[in-house]
Amino acid sequence: MPRTRQQLAAERTAAAFRNRIIDDLERLCSDAGISHAALARAAGVPPSFVGRAFAKSTRPSIETYAKLATALGADLSGRIYPNTGPWIRDRQQARILEAVLQAAHPRWRRATEVAVRRPARGWIDLVLFEARERVAVATEIESSIHRLEQLIRWSTEKAESLPSSSEWPTLDESWTVSRLLIVRWTRTNRAVAREFARQLRLAFPADPGDALESLTGNERWPGAALLWAQEVDGAYRLVDGR
DSSP states (O other): OOOOHHHHHHHHHHHHHHHHHHHHHHHHHHHHTOOHHHHHHHHTOOHHHHHHHHTTOSOOOHHHHHHHHHHTTOOOOOOOOOOSOOSOOOHHHHHHHHHHHHHSOTTSEEEEEEEEOSSSOEEEEEEEEETTTTEEEEEEEESSOSOHHHHHHHHHHHHHTGGGSTTSOOSOSOOEEEEEEEEEOOHHHHHHHHHTHHHHHHHSOSOHHHHHHHHHSSSOOOSSEEEEEEEETTEEEEEOOO
8 A cells, every 4th residue: 555645754853853762872882982782781682683673674672772872871861742734624614715716716726735855844725826916925734723833834934945846937037925824614713713803814914815716716916814614515615704
């Protein structure tokens, strides 16, 4: 069964983590003048396995790394920190994306699941390109709002990283990047929006009605905006939410 992008990314992250640990252990051994065999004896790990570990041809467990580090008088440390948001997409997000793709005027070129690499790494749900205005709209779709400040930060960082994507137009540097946040119309999400209305207006100051008219018609894009996706008779439609 072919591996997904998420699985491949996780494997690359794990491999890089293991390599950093081995490089650190190698440096500590060198500084202390300790051979791999001596380290294996002190840590109670088979020398042949330690040799393969330093050759990066096997995958030691966390316990093994901890034993080797302890034998060298070192601590093993690892942490998980937020980057640009979860890969997991729920069913509602997929349905909202379908509604956006259907509603968007043909003048918008569409690209879904756009990978960005620097300075932030992650995926943008949808990017809309308008050649006449030379604007690219990085679009994030959220079925629920959990941490608003994190959502705003991630969407901004990913939008700023859009020029690193292979989807970025190569004509010239006159293109600009804007942002669009589309949120599912629910009682909970509306309550969050009301509570933090000032923050949302600062992050997405454009008139939502103007944004909706631009997305579905020929009006110029007004800038960073927030739209709502409302479910009606089992299907989603975009509303400005004012």
